[in-house]
Amino acid sequence: MKIPTITLIIVILNTYNIFGQSNRKDSLKAIELSEIVVTATRTERQLGSLTTPLTLIKKQQIQTLGALRLTEVLQEQTGLAIINDHGQGIQMQGFDPDYTLILIDGEPLVGRTAGTLELSRIAVNNIKQIEVVKGPSSSLYGSEALAGVINIITDDPDRTEGGLNVQYGANQTLNVNGQVSFKHKKLGVYLFADRYSSQGYDLNPETYGATVEPFFNHTFQSKIKYQFNSNLKLTLSGRLFQETQEQRSDIGNTTPLIVSGEGTQTDGNFLMTLDQKLGKNLKMQYRLYHTIYDTESGLRYENDQQIFDQSFFKQRFTRPEVVANYFLNDQHFLTLGVGGTLESVRATRYEGERRFNTQYIFGQYEWTPAKNLTVLGGARLDMHSVYGQQLSPKFSTRYQLVPWLALRGSVGVGFKAPDFRQLYLNFTNTTVGYTVFGTEEVVAGVERFTQAGEILNIFTDPANFTTLNPERSVAYNFGVDMQWKNGLKAEVNLFRNDIENLIETQIVARKTNNQSIFSYLNLREVFTQGAEVNVTYQLFKNLQIKGGYQYLIAKDKTVVDQLNRGEIFKRDPQTLITTRVTNSEYGGLFNRSRHMANIRLFYTYKSITASLRTIYRGRYGLGDLNGNQILDADNEYVAGYWLWNTSVAKEFGQVLRLQVGVDNLLDFRNETMIPGIAGRLWYVRAGFNFARK
């Protein structure tokens, strides 16, 4: 019988980690040791053996949460905060949502609005597991993997079964999804369909329009696997998401002037993977990926049905890639990859079709010089058609000091390429009259305005804007993993990220209408640093307790320098007296909580599972109120809050599962500051499962 190379590695790595397995009574620990993850190294690895921090969320946990969309799952994880900025995205290690790469089965999702990829686009009932890697992974994944990577691994057709889930809850939220999985000899087929609809909600009924307008969406996913022989396997998978949402607003100055319409978004991806084993030591993978993201929106005046605004956005992304995994012997493991990316965008706000392409190579070498030591080094070179070359190295190591304690450390570089918006935007706001140009457009754009005699004065020579560099970070992570025989497990990770070349808008010129022309420049330098702690403990046989905490400091280095020079002031809103801001008053970047925590209880008794989870988000800055653009006064913060969620489920044999739950049990609301929190939400759910034994 042939043992696949990758299994061999896992077996070998297993032997390094069996220290905990001497205590066989602890079944939980045994399970966790056998967890296989792929995102940290792009090869299958045991969770316990990684050199970088990784959070694994399994299907069963997603079910326990009663979650329907990815946001609901991620918001309960330590160190992750949901940020509302042109959509719901995730903040990781203090980075904005722009800096976390979102993958489905290892390939990137595209379609970001102002940097945020709307995570509620992603249904969760077809997810096998979610892997969250913290710290930069640009050495493997290239652009956007600056704060980290979230990889969504979808279900595999590894047996014949079918299922149907129906969930109904507050705000007339209805979700129906079903999946069929078929496995016969060499062929596996998986089909998934999901419909999600909601009436939305309105936290401020006195203003026109709802906080979340009614919407419905569909997700379809399919996967076909064919094992030609033990050395060759083909996988085809496709996913389609489509959402329609009502839009309406009152644009009248004094008397109501209603515009309304519909917005649709479509997000689709297709992946073909061919896995090939060449001999005992070499495994090849050939991948071809294509994804699209389209939005369309049309608003008309309700009184005369004239068009108020019509816009579209079409993004395309294609990537062929070849990856080779070479297994030299017990101690040496090599991964090499080469690929290319072709991206294009057409949109209302862009002149014609804009394209750019990237070619890249990456390599990773894993060395296990001793049973208790793993050393990993890697680098990736991206060659981009617009901004040039980018080299992202990373080095990490793990050392098992004593059976119950291991040390982890890594140093790595992450980067985020300038996006289409920053390079090619050509947008004039018709209501206010300002203009924004991407850096590749600004010279020609300002020239056009000059020709037309619409420029009053130029503040910055447009020629200064032509070279936009990728945003870049150097990150350090140091961690300790502890695991005691009594079932107590603790992970600590300290992190520091130094980010340079942050891209920001900068004023170029003033137009004759007194409005400005903006473009983008690499300007600021910031840092984020902090500590994350995760603890898991099997309190009783039936009760598991999990806790997590993140401490975070994130500051603008330029602001710190200005504070040191005494150049930043604040005005007391009562007395109107201006004083200097001291360094200790500076609260750092807006929207970051210094403290975030969670405590989660999971109870299992026979066929009943129950959970009670609480998530704390400490106070965070919302916006400046005392005239200095930085966070330094108490009234500039949103108060911290706790959310309590609970659920109970009972299984009836293998066939039926019933669940009831309440999210935001205490009905916490902050209508003006946090419109993304809807208030108390109850739900009931029935799941049917038909498996062939």
Next chain:
Amino acid sequence: MYKSRLFLLLGLVMAFTACKKEDSDAVTPALEALTFTNLAAPGDVIDRTTGQVTQTNPFIYFSFEKGTTVSASENWDIGFKGTTLIFNSGVSGSGQGGAVIKTGTFDELTEAPESTEFRQDTNSEFAVPTGSDNGWYNYSGPPTFLITPIAGRIIMVKTFDGKYAKVEVLSYYKDAPTQPNALSDQSATYTFRYMYQADGSRTLK
């Protein structure tokens, strides 16, 4: 022990010199910092859909010497309209005025800069530049749409007849509310603190 004695000595020396300075300044009485409230100077009305100006509003002029608003035909020092400030010289007026922005608190900036440092309004740029973060204010944009005077930006002014004053804009909304609301509070209604030196010197304290 030795160190603390040294500090004591230093302290005594400083106290002595400080006293001395006060004595010599005693001849000129300290200038008064005055606050002018609710100078309403609405900007032009612009149609939100077309971007065209539908109603032109006049500048509202202020004289430091008189401490009140004055008409355009009188000797004015500073003019307000929307977020735009003009000064009596260059393209804005026939006086010897000008302005320059300095960073610091109102109290610590006790001397006007050299006459040559002052800027005049020109066709291409105002002495106090317009636009968010360029001059005296910041515009927050959505969702609050607030105009906030930047703390620590003091406008040094040369008056129509070449004398000096300093101005700190305190609020852009009527009655300087502690938590202004751009959608409900009356905007373009200035509250500012100023100090005027009538003797022609650059001293502003």
